Amino acid sequence: xxxxxxxxxxxxxxxxxxxxxxxxxxxxxxxxxxxxxxxxxxxxxxxxxxxxxxxxxxxxxxxxxxxxxxxxxxxxxxxxxxxxxxxxxxxxxxxxxxxxxxxxxxxxxxxxxxxxxxxxxxxxxxxxxxxxxxxxxxxxxxxxxxxxxxxxxxxxxxxxxxxxxxxxxxxxxxxxxxxxxxxxxxxxxxxxxxxxxxxxxxxxxxxxxxxxxxxxxxxxxxxxxxxxxxxxxx
Amino acid sequence: xxxxxxxxxxxxxxxxxxxxxxxxxxxxxxxxxxxxxxxxxxxxxxxxxxxxxxxxxxxxxxxxxxxxxxxxxxxxxxxxxxxxxxxxxxxxxxxxxxxxxxxxxxxxxxxxxxxxxxxxxxxxxxxxxxxxxxxxxxxxxxxxxxxxxxxxxxxxxxxxxxxxxxxxxxxxxxxxxxxxxxxxxxxxxxxxxxxxxxxxxxxxxxxxxxxxxxxxxxxxxxxxxxxxxxxxxx
Numbered sequence: 001x002x003x004x005x006x007x008x009x010x011x012x013x014x015x016x017x018x019x020x021x022x023x024x025x026x027x028x029x030x031x032x033x034x035x036x037x038x039x040x041x042x043x044x045x046x047x048x049x050x051x052x053x054x055x056x057x058x059x060x061x062x063x064x065x066x067x068x069x070x071x072x073x074x075x076x077x078x079x080x081x082x083x084x085x086x087x088x089x090x091x092x093x094x095x096x097x098x099x100x101x102x103x104x105x106x107x108x109x110x111x112x113x114x115x116x117x118x119x120x121x122x123x124x125x126x127x128x129x130x131x132x133x134x135x136x137x138x139x140x141x142x143x144x145x146x147x148x149x150x151x152x153x154x155x156x157x158x159x160x161x162x163x164x165x166x167x168x169x170x171x172x173x174x175x176x177x178x179x180x181x182x183x184x185x186x187x188x189x190x191x192x193x194x195x196x197x198x199x200x201x202x203x204x205x206x207x208x209x210x211x212x213x214x215x216x217x218x219x220x221x222x223x224x225x226x227x228x229x230x231x232x233x234x
Numbered sequence: 235x236x237x238x239x240x241x242x243x244x245x246x247x248x249x250x251x252x253x254x255x256x257x258x259x260x261x262x263x264x265x266x267x268x269x270x271x272x273x274x275x276x277x278x279x280x281x282x283x284x285x286x287x288x289x290x291x292x293x294x295x296x297x298x299x300x301x302x303x304x305x306x307x308x309x310x311x312x313x314x315x316x317x318x319x320x321x322x323x324x325x326x327x328x329x330x331x332x333x334x335x336x337x338x339x340x341x342x343x344x345x346x347x348x349x350x351x352x353x354x355x356x357x358x359x360x361x362x363x364x365x366x367x368x369x370x371x372x373x374x375x376x377x378x379x380x381x382x383x384x385x386x387x388x389x390x391x392x393x394x395x396x397x398x399x400x401x402x403x404x405x406x407x408x409x410x411x412x413x414x415x416x417x418x419x420x421x422x423x424x425x426x427x428x429x430x431x432x433x434x435x436x437x438x439x440x441x442x443x444x445x446x447x448x449x450x451x452x453x454x455x456x457x458x459x460x461x462x463x464x465x466x467x468x
Contacts, residue, residue: 033375040383064424
């Protein structure tokens with residue numbers, strides 16, 4: 001298969017540019033994330049327009065029951081042609097942070113009445129999106145990681161109630177940390193994260209036997225930068 | 235910051251190679267996903283070893299309350315040094331599918347008593363992992379996308395009960411589609427996915443007003459391939 005960038009959308013069969021779209025919800029970007037997000041909306045008969053820039057995906061999706069229009073959501077003319085002004089909500093589900101940020105910037109400036117729900121990459125991105133004034137953002141792997149952790153706890157022998165309480169505790173700490181980070185910057189609230197180095201420091205909520213502490217701001221900052229890029233794991 | 239590959243782990247301060255590790259749970263890869271997964275475990279005082287190949291991340295994490303050892307989990311000697319044989323469970327949380335597959339292959343062959351919980355990239359990867367016999371796998375963006383879709387429904391005016399029922403329906407269909415795919419291959423069960431092209435075809439579970447159908451195998455296959463690579467969204 002050729003890279004999408006080498007295909008001319010004008011020449012590709014079954015590929016139409018976004019034009020005069022006017023549905024209630026506009027989805028920008030139709031990868032792994034949006035393909036799942038679309039399902040509850042379509043189950044409830046919500047009118048949905050979808051745009052993406054990947055010509056081959058658009059062609060394949062067309063044969064899969066999806067009409068996906070060709071369009072670059074980081075362009076104002078494309079947003080306009082995709083019904084961004086009339087839409088109640090735009091779901092920004094692109095996988096590149098910079099593209100999501102650009103779309104958010106354009107929509108906030110040009111179509112301020114349209115709500116923005118945005119797929120975030122990581123904490124740093126989530127904070128930027130909140131500060132940009134989006135109605136909703138969610139880190140793309142966060143909820144999956146919580147479910148995964150829940151399943152590990154169950155497998156290790158914890159009860160469902162124990163696992164549920166623990167996940168809720170982790171979620172509360174995460175939210176609190178994000179709130180602090182909004183004010184203090186990315187290094188704020190580090191002590192809310194639990195490390196695997198034993199300490200005796202007490203913590204709010206549950207009191208585990210071991211606690212991690214962020215020891216200095218530079219280190220925490222560096223960790224966040226790494227988290228943002230998420231280089232190859234081992 | 236320098237790319238991790240240019241740093242020699244031998245020379246890097248605070249970076250230790252994995253050696254004689256023997257905790258109950260071994261986490262391989264400590265990016266966005268594992269950082270969250272670790273939290274419920276540490277909250278419950280589960281003994282956790284962590285390995286990763288990113289020297290800078292290891293250093294930053296060290297100042298953040300985490301001891302992360304240096305090691306390439308796709309190597310048998312490293313797995314052995316990391317306690318893969320004695321561990322009850324290995325959490326494979328690397329972000330590259332091929333690395334995850336390699337680790338799974340090694341552990342199944344060399345340490346068959348150790349359980350494997352694996353971060354999956356997409357449906358194709360999830361199917362490979364199930365077929366490889368892992369105890370648990372979860373697509374890294376799947377649960378987040380469901381939560382995101384739930385929040386969109388609530389924002390559009392559906393009740394919490396309606397939204398919950400819809401998410402459960404989507405989850406059931408997804409599981410059913412995966413089950414069919416295990417048998418028929420990646421193109422199986424396509425009609426369980428709802429498209430945004432209006433049709434009148436009835437469906438099981440909820441009956442929405444519109445339904446998508448996958449029209450041919452090649453197209454569905456192509457869509458899956460695209461989904462697997464998830465090229466840049468619009």
